[in-house]
Amino acid sequence: MEEKFAFVENAEQPIAMHPKKFALWLFIVTVVMIFASMTSAYIVRQSEGNWLEFDLPEIFWYTTGVIILSSVTLHWSYLSAKKDELGNLKTGMIITTVLGLTFLVGQWYSWVALVDRDVFFVGNPAGSFLYVFTGLHALHLISGVIFLIIVLISSFKYEVHSKSMDRMEMLVTYWHFLGGLWIYLFMFLLLNH
Template sequence: MEKELKYGDLVEQPISMHPKKFALWLFMVTVVMIFAALTSAYIVRQAEGNWLDYELPSIFWITSGIVVLSSVFLHWSYRSAKKDDLVQLRIGMVGAVVLGLAFLVGQWYSWVALVDREVFFVGNPAGSFLYVFTGLHALHLVSGVIFLIIVLISTFRYKVHSQSLNTMEMATTYWHFLGGLWIYLFMFLLLNH
């Protein structure tokens, strides 16, 4: 005996995503578009000439390591949340927040190093682009650190665990995105400097 199919059986179920996650992904797409436009403008403007040659601050290597290490801490924290290991979750979150703050301090010192080399925001487009790249990324990183602090506080209120991972997943996605964005910018600057 054949089962009678109804119209509802033939309709595919839509892919669902939490609205906040969807908004985060849209935001990240806009950030990618902004930085893609800026890097394209950098290449076009560099080809026009009148471009200051200077050495990138060596602290960029250190901050790159810091941002990668912070992502490792955050991923460890996320995996701990999935296992309901709240102690490891908190340790990982504290590590990610501290390293995120260290990255921001490192970015400040990179600007100090640029000023010491007489590379300023005004005067030459090469310096202007570098300050815009690092400043805009730092601004997004500040929002990421705030997000991590919110999640860290939530871990002490027992709001992050294996049955409640949405905020943790969003913070992890955003932080890994910011880390990847920095690595992209740093590699772009190394290759196009």
């Protein structure tokens, strides 16, 4: 009889994940599938001809730098939270939030630059795709900035620290994903415009 219990006691524990983290990963997979299908549609439509050739606005380079820098400052915040360096956590969160908002403003100005180059949402599909890519990414980034603000407020309430990292870990995952997604889109557009 003891042998049966010994077998049960030595059973491996299943891999567990916080339900909200699991939902976040499902959402990320969904977004990846959406952008993969849109970039595939872009390539197919571009090969059909009647495609407007234009240079991407310079501001895309700046916004790319901003999003990369925001990932660095958020990761610094994350490491600070793990070490209970709450002052650095708050500083990093404030900087990251400002950088996230700066990226969104930069995206707006990129649309202004596109209009100045006579690239519009309606008309040629090249412009339509560009506006959809950047607009959909901006929409997801708005949700990321809201998430940043929620975690920023939580950090000022001392709810984010080494013993309470779930929210911070989810934010870091989502924000790094958004940064990676932008870099993918930017590189794709550079190579295929």
